[in-house]
Structures are given as C-alpha cells and as structure tokens.
Amino acid sequence: MRETDKLLYVDGISVSFDGFRALNSLSLMIDDGEMRAIIGPNGAGKTTMMDVITGKTRPDSGEVVFDGRHDLRALDETDIARLGIGRKFQRPTVFENHTVEDNLLLALKGKRRVFDTLFARRATSETTRLKDLLELIGLGTQRGILAGRLSHGQKQWLEIGMLLAQDPKLLLVDEPVAGMTDAETETTAKLLREINKTRSVIVVEHDMNFVRELGVTVTVLHEGSVLAEGSLDQVSANPRVVEVYLGR
Amino acid sequence: MIVARALFADNRRLVLCIAVVLIAGIGLPLLNLLTPPTSALHVPTYVVQLVGKYLCYALLAVAVDLVWGYCGILTLGHGAFFALGGYAMGMYLMRQIGSRGVYGNPLLPDFMVFLNWKQLPWFWQGFDQFWFAAIMVVLVPGLLALGLGWFAFRSRVTGVYLSIITQAMTFALWLAFFRNDMGFGGNNGMTDFKEILGFSIQSGGTRAALCFASALALALGLVVAASVVGSRFGKVLVGVRDAESRVRFLGYRPENYKLFVFVVSAMLAGVAGALYVPQVGIINPGEFHPANSIEAVIWVAIGGRGTLVGPVLGAVLVNFGKTWLTGALPEVWLFALGALFVFVPMFLPNGVVGLWRSRVKRAPARADKTAPLARPAE
Ligand SMILES: Nc1ncnc2c1ncn2[C@@H]1O[C@H](COP(=O)(O)OP(=O)(O)OP(=O)(O)O)[C@@H](O)[C@H]1O
Ligand SMILES: [Mg+2]
Numbered sequence: 001m002r003e004t005d006k007l008l009y010v011d012g013i014s015v016s017f018d019g020f021r022a023l024n025s026l027s028l029m030i031d032d033g034e035m036r037a038i039i040g041p042n043g044a045g046k047t048t049m050m051d052v053i054t055g056k057t058r059p060d061s062g063e064v065v066f067d068g069r070h071d072l073r074a075l076d077e078t079d080i081a082r083l084g085i086g087r088k089f090q091r092p093t094v095f096e097n098h099t100v101e102d103n104l105l106l107a108l109k110g111k112r113r114v115f116d117t118l119f120a121r122r123a124t125s126e127t128t129r130l131k132d133l134l135e136l137i138g139l140g141t142q143r144g145i146l147a148g149r150l151s152h153g154q155k156q157w158l159e160i161g162m163l164l165a166q167d168p169k170l171l172l173v174d175e176p177v178a179g180m181t182d183a184e185t186e187t188t189a190k191l192l193r194e195i196n197k198t199r200s201v202i203v204v205e206h207d208m209n210f211v212r213e214l215g216v217t218v219t220v221l222h223e224g225s226v227l228a229e230g231s232l233d234q235v236s237a238n239p240r241v242v243e244v245y246l247g248r
Numbered sequence: 249m250i251v252a253r254a255l256f257a258d259n260r261r262l263v264l265c266i267a268v269v270l271i272a273g274i275g276l277p278l279l280n281l282l283t284p285p286t287s288a289l290h291v292p293t294y295v296v297q298l299v300g301k302y303l304c305y306a307l308l309a310v311a312v313d314l315v316w317g318y319c320g321i322l323t324l325g326h327g328a329f330f331a332l333g334g335y336a337m338g339m340y341l342m343r344q345i346g347s348r349g350v351y352g353n354p355l356l357p358d359f360m361v362f363l364n365w366k367q368l369p370w371f372w373q374g375f376d377q378f379w380f381a382a383i384m385v386v387l388v389p390g391l392l393a394l395g396l397g398w399f400a401f402r403s404r405v406t407g408v409y410l411s412i413i414t415q416a417m418t419f420a421l422w423l424a425f426f427r428n429d430m431g432f433g434g435n436n437g438m439t440d441f442k443e444i445l446g447f448s449i450q451s452g453g454t455r456a457a458l459c460f461a462s463a464l465a466l467a468l469g470l471v472v473a474a475s476v477v478g479s480r481f482g483k484v485l486v487g488v489r490d491a492e493s494r495v496r497f498l499g500y501r502p503e504n505y506k507l508f509v510f511v512v513s514a515m516l517a518g519v520a521g522a523l524y525v526p527q528v529g530i531i532n533p534g535e536f537h538p539a540n541s542i543e544a545v546i547w548v549a550i551g552g553r554g555t556l557v558g559p560v561l562g563a564v565l566v567n568f569g570k571t572w573l574t575g576a577l578p579e580v581w582l583f584a585l586g587a588l589f590v591f592v593p594m595f596l597p598n599g600v601v602g603l604w605r606s607r608v609k610r611a612p613a614r615a616d617k618t619a620p621l622a623r624p625a626e
Pocket of ligand 1: 017021022042043047
C-alpha cells in the first residue's frame with residue numbers, strides 16, 4: 001500500500017459493469033481539511049466513485065487509501081463508516097418513520113453492536129450534542145416530528161446532520177442541493193462551509209451557482225476519468241470541458 | 249427500566265392488551281372450573297380449549313410481526329419454528345406415556361415398536377425430563393434460525409428471495425417429518441398423550457392451567473417484544489426495515505441486528521408451539537405445511553403489522569372466524585381467507601389497529617408505519 005500524507009488517495013481505479021467502464025483509471029487526492037467540488041455530466045461516474053470509496057463497489061483495479069494507512073478496498077461499508085467517512089446519498093435517505101431527533105440519535109458516534117444498543121440509555125452528553133446538531137442544521141423546532149414529514153430540502157439537511165453526528169473526518173455529499181430553492185441552496189452552501197472548518201468534504205453537484213458559492217477546487221469527471229481540475233473559472237475556460245458540456 | 253418505559257410511557261393500548269389477555273387466561277378457565285354447567289356464567293370446556301389455542305396463535309403472530317413488522321423480513325417459514333417447539337413438547341409427552349402405550353414398551357414410544365426399533369435414538373435422550381424438553385423448545389428453533397439467518401443475512405439476501413428461503417425451509421421440514429425413518433412418528437406424528445408434569449392431560453384443571461400458561465407466555469412475549477422494539481436496538485431495527493443502506497453507512501451491521509431479532513422471534517414461536525401441542529393433543533407434520541406460515545403472516549397483516557397489539561387481534565379475529573366458518577360453512581373458509589389477504593392490504597394497509605387509530609383521529613401524531621410489503625432490492 002502506498003505511503004501518502006493525503007487524507008484520501010485514489011489512484012487509477014477502474015470499474016466495469018458488464019463490460020461498460022463506469023470508472024476509467026480515475027485518480028483523485030484530497031488533503032486534510034480540504035473541500036472539493038466534483039462536477040461532470042450525467043453518467044460521468046461521480047456516484048460510482050463514491051461507491052468505491054465507501055466500499056459499496058469493489059474496483060477492478062487501482063488503489064484507495066484513507067488517512068495514509070487504511071486500504072479501503074479491503075473493507076466493507078460498515079468498517080469504512082466507522083473509520084470516519086460519512087456519505088449522503090444522491091436520493092435523500094433518512095429514517096422516515098423516526099423523528100428528526102431519533103434520526104440524529106441513531107447516527108451519533110458511539111457503540112453500534114447489538115448488545116450495546118439493546119441496553120443503551122441516552123447520555124446527557126448525547127442530549128447536548130443532539131441539541132447542537134439540530135441548531136446547526138436548522139431543524140430545532142422540527143425535532144419531534146417524523147422525518148417523513150419534512151420537506152425535500154429539510155431531509156437533505158437532516159441527512160447532512162446525520163453525517164456530522166457520526167463525527168467523520170471526511171464527508172461525501174452527493175448532490176445536496178438538487179431540488180432545493182435558491183434560498184435553501186444558499187443555506188446549504190453556508191452549512192457545508194461551516195462543516196469544512198473542521199472536516200474534509202467532497203461535494204458532487206450539478207448546480208454551478210452553488211459550486212461557485214463554495215469557492216473551492218473543482219474536479220471535472222467525464223466518462224469515468226478526470227478531465228480537468230482547478231478553480232471553477234479555470235475549468236470553465238478549459239475547451240475540453242466546454243466541449244463535454246455543450247456537446248451534449 | 250427499559251420495559252417500564254416502553255410499556256407505560258407510550259403504549260397504553262399494549263398495557264390494555266396484556267391485561268385483557270391475562271384476565272381472559274385466568275378468568276375463563278376459572279369460570280369453567282368453578283361454576284356448574286347449568287349456571288349462566290359457565291364457560292364450556294371447548295371454549296377454554298379454543299381460547300388456549302388462540303393465545304398460542306397470537307404468540308406466533310407476535311413473533312412474525314417482530315421480524316416482519318419491525319425489521320422488514322417477510323418470513324414465510326415461522327410455522328416451522330412453531331412446529332419444532334411443538335415436536336419438542338410432543339417428545340416429552342410421548343415419553344411420559346411410558347408403558348401405558350398400546351405395545352406397553354416402557355422405553356420406546358409405540359411408533360418405534362411398530363417400526364421394530366430396538367432402542368431409543370440418541371436425539372430422544374433426555375426428553376423424559378421436562379426441563380430438558382423446555383430448553384429444546386427454544387434451543388432447536390433458535391439454532392435453526394441462527395444457522396439460516398447467518399447465511400442469508402451475511403450474504404445480503406433480502407426481499408422476495410429471503411421469503412422464498414424461509415418458505416423452502418418449512419417445506420423441506422414438512423417433507424422430512426413425513427418420513428418414518430426420521431424418528432418423529434412420520435405421517436401420524438405423536439398423539440395419545442397421557443400426562444404433563446404428572447397431571448392428566450385430559451383433566452379440567454390441566455386444561456385450565458395450560459390456557460393460563462398460554463396467556464402468561466403471550467403476555468411475557470409481548471413484554472419481551474416491547475422492550476426490544478422500545479430500545480435503541482428497536483430503532484435501528486426499524487431503520488433496517490426502511491433504509492437498510494443508510495443503517496449500514498452509519499456504521500452498523502444490519503445482518504447482526506436481523507440475526508438477533510430472527511432468533512428471538514423463532515424462540516417465541518417455539519414456545520407458542522410447545523404450549524399448543526398439549527392443548528390440541530397432537531403434533532404431526534401438517535404443522536410444517538407452508539400454508540400455516542402464510543396464514544400467520546395474514547393474521548399479522550389483518551391485525552396491523554408494526555404494532556404489537558395488531559398481531560394479537562389479527563390472530564384471534566381470523567381464527568375465531570375460521571372456527572365459526574368451518575362450522576357454519578366449511579367450503580367457504582379458504583376462499584374467505586384468500587379474499588382477506590387480497591383485500592386487507594388494499595383497503596386496510598395498517599390492519600385493524602390502523603382502522604382504529606384513524607377512527608380516533610390520532611393518525612397525524614403517530615407514525616405512518618406503513619412500509620412497502622417487501623422492500624425492493626437496493
Ligand atoms: N450498478 C450498476 N450497474 C450497471 N451500470 C451502472 C451501475 N451503476 C452505475 N452504472 C452506470 O455507470 C455510469 C456512471 O454512473 P454514476 O451513477 O456514477 O454517474 P453520475 O456521474 O453519478 O451521474 P448523475 O449525475 O446522473 O448522478 C452510468 O452510465 C450508469 O448507468
Ligand atoms: Mg450520481
């Protein structure tokens with residue numbers, strides 16, 4: 001396994017589905033404390049890349065190293081989550097039949113084995129942490145209602161809150177502002193910047209205004225590999241990027 | 249603590265249900281024993297028998313609901329755990345017959361003498377002791393559930409495929425138990441029981457005690473189920489039902505949660521079967537029939553899955569209907585059951601309990617517990 005001081009080191013990963021190459025020798029490096037935006041047309045392989053990092057999909061080849069010492073290819077989703085990688089799905093996924101507060105409670109960092117949860121009692125430290133999280137994601141007044149009754153945007157925030165509750169080092173956030181109003185999008189950008197003060201974040205998003213608002217390095221994916229990398233202005237001036245976006 | 253919180257804080261209906269179960273389980277047998285047959289208050293013996301049977305079915309339904317209603321595992325094989333518990337009890341009862349069998353063999357049950365067996369098979373050892381049989385009643389179903397669940401959940405079999413596996417399990421056992429050389433009485437199973445714990449199985453007092461024991465077992469089963477689903481474990485379980493991948497990506501191992509609840513549930517079903525057998529006086533391979541397992545799922549669907557009172561109500565209502573219809577219009581029963589299974593999910597997605605809930609207009613405050621019958625594969 002490679003020696004690296006990067007928080008996330010992805011090198012040359014390829015993934016095929018029945019002969020179709022979803023990822024083609026993709027490489028990506030994320031520094032500790034960095035926020036990175038990933039853009040790319042539909043089917044570029046953004047979600048598949050997150051699947052590989054989180055252990056859902058095994059790459060056919062290539063290396064994925066987390067925190068300089070964990071070979072993620074050898075671990076499953078649960079192990080990787082416990083190492084400190086949180087993931088928000090493209091389609092907001094929260095526990096609809098639990099209250100907002102219970103959603104966060106289940107996500108809170110802590111023991112997760114059967115006999116731990118069977119006899120778990122809520123600690124005061126947990127109550128405090130829940131209060132902070134609810135405030136941060138702006139759902140304090142909704143704490144007691146079922147997550148299924150939240151609006152689409154609120155569900156996205158709740159899911160981000162659940163990632164935070166896990167206390168991860170790295171957050172993978174897949175299309176957080178899809179279907180949000182402009183005001184909600186702005187709040188989300190603020191939330192992610194706040195989160196980025198203490199953690200690394202990878203955001204996949206199509207919304208260019210949102211990406212601009214984040215003001216971070218952008219990686220453009222196309223047909224399973226990196227097409228360009230740099231500031232948003234740099235990559236939007238790149239003729240190959242323009243071609244990929246306009247050629248569709 | 250956990251139990252107290254789960255029972256009293258947010259589920260008055262469950263407390264009421266447990267109270268009714270216990271009162272019926274004590275009151276009806278007592279009225280049967282203490283009043284003369286001429287009295288208006290007299291409860292006939294067959295009613296006590298029926299109630300005892302319904303209580304066992306209700307416990308089976310609670311077991312099914314624990315895995316299906318709360319964890320999304322649509323089990324079509326719980327009848328097998330029920331039957332295994334029943335067989336363990338049946339083996340104890342057979343050995344209590346001793347030399348009073350038709351062939352008068354002090355050690356071997358009649359069917360073994362008939363098959364010309366010379367000695368008791370190894371797996372019949374120990375069943376002359378009640379405590380041993382009682383352990384087997386929970387151990388055998390529990391181990392089978394552990395083995396099956398371990399393979400199925402680890403390899404992430406879900407949805408329809410999991411249902412098919414559970415159905416195949418009970419089907420295989422159904423075929424196996426028909427065979428004489430299995431050593432469980434083959435086609436005829438076990439019957440002609442004489443005594444349980446030294447008391448005549450036919451006596452009024454024993455019947456009353458068995459009915460009461462069934463009520464007690466159901467009440468305890470409800471308390472166990474309530475403390476499981478009321479704990480943080482139970483919240484994870486519902487999470488597994490509604491969004492398994494979310495649970496996994498939060499760092500839990502859903503397979504362990506499923507396995508635990510599947511084993512607990514199988515044990516409850518085993519206890520239900522063990523109490524059922526002395527009350528009906530027979531256990532045969534028919535109890536493994538796949539249709540029995542499907543019927544148990546129907547009770548839960550009709551009563552309201554994902555609630556603990558629902559399965560009890562469903563089991564009692566459907567079986568009462570069955571008893572009544574098989575007497576009044578025997579040809580109709582199967583059609584009625586089929587119709588129920590088609591129409592209840594269509595018109596009463598939350599079962600009878602859901603109906604009651606929306607009647608009293610508490611729906612907005614409460615969880616909409618409906619999840620799709622079987623979740624699509626991820
Ligand atoms: N499990 C799978 N089986 C077969 N093909 C798949 C699978 N997962 C993804 N693909 C294919 O791989 C390609 C990349 O998909 P992916 O979901 O990673 O794209 P994406 O960049 O996230 O797109 P979008 O912006 O639409 O979310 C697509 O063509 C998709 O159809
Ligand atoms: Mg995607």
